[in-house]
Amino acid sequence: MFVLEKKDINTKARAGVLKTPHGDIPTPVFMPVGTQASVKTLSPEDLKDAGAEIVLANTYHLFLRPGEDLILKAGGLHGFSGWGKPFLTDSGGYQVFRLAELRKINDEGVTFQSHIDGSYHFFSPESVVDIQRKLGTDIMMVLDECSPYPVDLTAAANANRRTIDWAKRAKKQFDDTEPPLGEKQAVFGIVQGSVYPEIRKESAKRLIDIGFDGYAIGGLAVGEPKEQMFEITEITTEILPENQARYLMGVGKPEDILNAISLGVDMFDCVIPTRNARNGTFFTSQGKVVIKNNKYFDDFEPIDNNCNCYTCRNFSRAYLRHLFKSEEILGLRLASLHNIHFFMNMVKQARIQILNGSFADWKKQFLSNIQN
């Protein structure tokens, strides 16, 4: 499902295309987060305007509400949400460990209480595949055990052992079942192992032996120092197969994404563009604009003169500041649209530069500009 088009000469960056039943996705790619089958504040049309190619939704959240059976009846996530382009769904492993109450884990799976109503539920590697089958997602993720940070080596090794065991069971369930909506689905494995290189290498190798359509690097960006995040990322991408996509989960800031692209990562997701938007922080080619600052009171320039998104084409900083100061909901949307456009435009630029052989120089300049 992944075609590698070009490898950068100066870095490990790659340009490729990820093929799914709902469209081809040029990589590197950033995936806006639509946890509950909606990227917060944005309609499918807004997402297209912002240049989004694929949206990430969440198995845990959608299983709890509205339930995978309803979504299947609606024609899967695409029919349900009106977003006709590809979806990737996270397995819910991370959310079970972070959001759910009173979770009890054993080798069979994990029992947890809903954060919404306290009801009890059980996830197994098999059931999480079954749920994602019904969601009709283009790319599903296996159930993993995501260690917190910090975690000691023994606990990280045990979590990885279980993650690998679950990955095997998930792959078997995937192979033994058919997509109920008829469209071919893909499944990615998730490398775990916290900040321990030996466990990470073992994790990656065992997953490759099982054989997935692509590989994610999970359990990073959970509080560890940045250097360790990049070290582990590099160790992992060196092992992962060149002709398959690599996805660094939950990353991140613009500089983190570009640095990880340099290390050979193809796919990213993060709530930063939408969450920061709702706080009034706009990403621009010249650094962040915190729109509530007094200096924007009578600034009639667009957020970013180099941006051609709907927000920048139509509204001034002064008006956007007014919307945020007046707590007008429109502000949240215009900021979200702009920030998603910024992230999408950044990875699209990165791709062009990789194809042109000029990625390293461009990246240096881009990072220098945004760190003004």
Next chain:
Amino acid sequence: MFVLEKKDINTKARAGVLKTPHGDIPTPVFMPVGTQASVKTLSPEDLKDAGAEIVLANTYHLFLRPGEDLILKAGGLHGFSGWGKPFLTDSGGYQVFRLAELRKINDEGVTFQSHIDGSYHFFSPESVVDIQRKLGTDIMMVLDECSPYPVDLTAAANANRRTIDWAKRAKKQFDDTEPPLGEKQAVFGIVQGSVYPEIRKESAKRLIDIGFDGYAIGGLAVGEPKEQMFEITEITTEILPENQARYLMGVGKPEDILNAISLGVDMFDCVIPTRNARNGTFFTSQGKVVIKNNKYFDDFEPIDNNCNCYTCRNFSRAYLRHLFKSEEILGLRLASLHNIHFFMNMVKQARIQILNGSFADWKKQFLSNIQN
């Protein structure tokens, strides 16, 4: 500025055109409320999709934040907000009496404390004209004294006496000043007098003597019985000049609007479509849909099969219910867009029926359908 095109045979309904520098407005018309220069949750593009022709903004709110000088610098409300079609601005009289703290009124004007930060301000009939000059509004309203309900006859007469005195001063200020943005502005007087026919008649006659571009009926829909609201409306429209526009302020529900159209009213504004939208109530040709109700859980029909708005073209009741149950902001917008479209479509239908001579029958059928 108003061209009367057709009078209905069976009722007092009228079809006309209101001419402004930012466009002609077919009447009857409904004006979505954009208090702070933003119709809550909707972009200018959404408003156009919903069929809006003119937006109502509020002098009191915009005076306090961001201030009329900033808006003037931005090219008036049109340049500031990106809504290039007409604006009407309410004078702020209603808000000073309802929202502001510690207001002290005398014949000169009204001193009040901001509901935002407690700062002290003074509005006079003249200053309110000056502010609206700077806002660049197409249609400004004079400062009035809006009595609460109930109010005794003496107090209502005194409030009206002051309203008329202020209207004279406002008109003089209007005549003595020029639009700073160069585009001709219009000014409407506001009939007061609570539920007392004799005061209302006196109020209307005195305003007509002063001479305005159009006339509003204020101080209704503030708690009085519906029959009194319609009685006073009818008494007033009988006196108002046929060749000028009549605006019933703050009304209302679909049935109230259609009944007031029957009595010769041309213009309406109300927060109902947007406020109810944010509570998950959708207006439809078959009555209201309260989207959080369980029965819509697996209802894959659009909100209204007879509606061609963006929401109804693209989303099911089941998905909209999911958005509201999950507290996704997109739901607020999709509901607002639909409800504004419903109100706009209703008054546009009313206009067509008036022009066709079939308004009374159509209205009866329409009201019967929505009261299902």
